[in-house]
Structures are given as structure tokens and as C-alpha cells.
Amino acid sequence: MDADPEFELCYLEVRGTERRELPASWPGLRPEEFPPARGFRWSRGQRHLPGLWWSATIGSHVGYESWLERDHVMLLDFDPEVVAIAAQPFWLRWRGEAGRLRRHAPDLFARMADGSAAVIDVRPDDRIEPRDAEAFDATGQACGLAGWRFTRIGVPDLVRTANVTWLSRYRHHRCGSPGVARLLLKAFEEPVPLMAGAAAVGDPLAVLPVLFHLMWQHVLSADLDSRLTSGTLVTAGSRAPGGMQ
Numbered sequence: 001m002d003a004d005p006e007f008e009l010c011y012l013e014v015r016g017t018e019r020r021e022l023p024a025s026w027p028g029l030r031p032e033e034f035p036p037a038r039g040f041r042w043s044r045g046q047r048h049l050p051g052l053w054w055s056a057t058i059g060s061h062v063g064y065e066s067w068l069e070r071d072h073v074m075l076l077d078f079d080p081e082v083v084a085i086a087a088q089p090f091w092l093r094w095r096g097e098a099g100r101l102r103r104h105a106p107d108l109f110a111r112m113a114d115g116s117a118a119v120i121d122v123r124p125d126d127r128i129e130p131r132d133a134e135a136f137d138a139t140g141q142a143c144g145l146a147g148w149r150f151t152r153i154g155v156p157d158l159v160r161t162a163n164v165t166w167l168s169r170y171r172h173h174r175c176g177s178p179g180v181a182r183l184l185l186k187a188f189e190e191p192v193p194l195m196a197g198a199a200a201v202g203d204p205l206a207v208l209p210v211l212f213h214l215m216w217q218h219v220l221s222a223d224l225d226s227r228l229t230s231g232t233l234v235t236a237g238s239r240a241p242g243g244m245q
Contacts, residue, residue, distance in 0.1 A: 007142050010103075011037055011090040026146035031109045031117070032084035036063055037091050038105055053077070055085055056171040056216070063087040069107055069122045071161050072153060076110050076120075077171070078164050080218045080238060084111035094138050104135040106150075117148045124154040163224040170212035180210040181219070185241055188220055188234050195230035 009021045011034045021029065052061040053073045062077075062085050064070040076082050086109045096102040108120040121136055128136075136152050143150035183201045192200075198207045211234070214220040221237035222228065 006093075006095050007138075007145065008093040009090050009142070009146075010093060023142070023145040029146070030111075031089040031119075032086045032111045034086060034089040036086075036088045038088055054172075056173075057082060058084055065107075066122070068124070068155065071156055071165075072108065072120065072122050074168055075156060075161070075164060076108065078168070078216065079110075081113050082110050083113050085109070092139055092142050094142070096134055096138070102135065102138070104139055106139055117146075119143045119148050119150045121150075121152045122154075123152060157225065159227055160224050163228045166228060167212050167216045170209050171216045173213075175209045175213035177210045180207055181214060181241065184211055184214060184220065185236070188236065191233040191235040193231045194222070194228075194234050197234055 007023050009023075009026055009029070011019055011021075011029075011031065013019060014033075014035060016035075049067050050063065050065045051070060052063055053070055054060070055062050055073070055077045057077050062073050064073050064087065073085065073087070076085050088105045088107060089109045091103050091105050093101065093103045106119045107122045110118045110120065112118065119139065121139065123132060123136075136150075140150040180201065184197070184207070187197045187200050194211070195204065198204045198211050201207045211220065215222060215234070215237070218237040218239040219241050220234050222232050222234045226232070
């Protein structure tokens with residue numbers, strides 16, 4: 001698809017007013033601050049499973065339309081380079097094949113710590129029809145005009161997703177304890193098996209939630225591409241312990 005001067009980005013302001021912007025103004029937009037361009041619907045008997053994910057990154061909910069989208073929202077929430085997440089923040093309008101008007105609402109938008117941005121569509125490889133492929137191609141081209149990265153992602157690694165799902169249960173700050181956290185940081189100054197390090201600090205029932213909270217925050221780290229077990233080696237992570245809760 002060639003560059004299309006008829007690309008248009010449509011979004012809602014916080015008060016609900018619709019705005020339409022041509023490509024020249026896109027680089028200055030902040031889609032992470034837009035409310036969803038369309039609502040998330042729940043109905044009896046529907047095949048997909050929508051919901052709301054409470055994001056520790058932004059301190060509020062992010063909508064999703066399937067469990068696959070939920071997994072990717074969770075993985076973005078876990079990514080230390082992501083500072084903001086939004087679901088379906090805008091409609092992209094363009095003229096497709098034979099001049100027909102098309103529109104598409106990308107699934108997710110992520111702002112990164114370095115100021116860059118990513119627009120994300122979630123669709124498994126085996127569920128891409130020609131019409132979908134055209135929409136993804138147009139979205140990628142439009143994102144290039146804004147200086148945003150576009151990616152279409154499918155099913156994530158199952159082991160890593162399972163591990164992050166477990167840690168996500170402890171993402172809320174209520175799982176933190178500064179006193180226990182300091183002891184855990186000392187216990188895991190060098191790589192130590194997960195359960196052995198927790199037991200060295202105190203009762204695992206009290207210590208493990210704090211340990212998993214620190215792992216979610218990347219203050220402590222482990223190889224999450226392998227199954228998380230009591231023997232998994234845990235050590236200092238990529239984030240400094242300052243501001244622990």
C-alpha cells in the first residue's frame with residue numbers, strides 16, 4: 001500500500017468530544033491519555049471473553065476483548081520499559097482497495113520510558129484473513145507517519161506467560177513490606193534458590209508474597225523463560241530498591 005494522504009485518526013477527548021486529526025499532527029498526540037474509542041461489551045453467550053485488567057503501571061484499569069489480549073496487557077504491565085498502556089485509543093480511517101472507506105481500532109498503545117511508542121494489534125497467525133492483513137498493513141504505514149512502532153503479535157510464550165501470571169497476583173503495592181524487602185535483598189545478593197532464600201528470611205507464608213512482589217517490580221529477578229519452581233535461582237534485578245512498597 002502506498003502512502004495515503006486520506007489517512008485520518010479519530011479519538012475521543014476525556015469529555016467525550018470526538019477529534020479527527022490528519023497525519024501532520026499525529027507525532028504530537030498522546031494516545032495513552034485517550035479514553036477507549038469504542039466500548040468493551042459483555043453479553044451472554046459471546047465467544048470472546050472481555051474484561052478489565054488492573055494495571056500496576058498506570059494505577060487503573062485497561063480493557064481487553066479476549067484472554068489473549070489480557071495476556072499481552074499483563075506482559076506490557078510487567079515490562080519495566082513500559083510507562084503507560086491504553087486499549088483501543090483511536091480509530092484509523094483510510095481508503096482501502098477499490099477506494100472503499102475502511103476503519104480499524106488497534107488493540108493497544110504503549111508508551112515507553114524513552115518516549116517512543118508502540119501500537120499493537122493482537123491476532124494469532126492462523127486467524128488473519130485478507131481483510132485483516134490489509135488493516136494491519138495500513139496501520140503499520142500510518143504508524144510510520146506518526147513515528148510510532150507498529151507490531152502485530154500472536155500467542156506469547158506459554159511458560160513465560162504462566163510465570164508472569166503467577167507474579168501478577170502480587171503486583172499490588174499491598175503485597176509490599178519494606179522491612180521484609182530489605183531482608184530479601186540481603187538474602188538474594190547472590191543467586192539463591194527461591195524457597196531457600198525465602199525461608200532464610202522468615203515464615204514463607206509471610207515472606208513469599210513480598211518476594212513475588214519484588215520480582216514483579218524487577219527488584220529481584222529470575223529466569224522466567226523456564227518454569228518457576230522452589231529451586232529457581234533468584235538474584236538482584238534490573239531495578240534499584242528505592243521506593244519499594
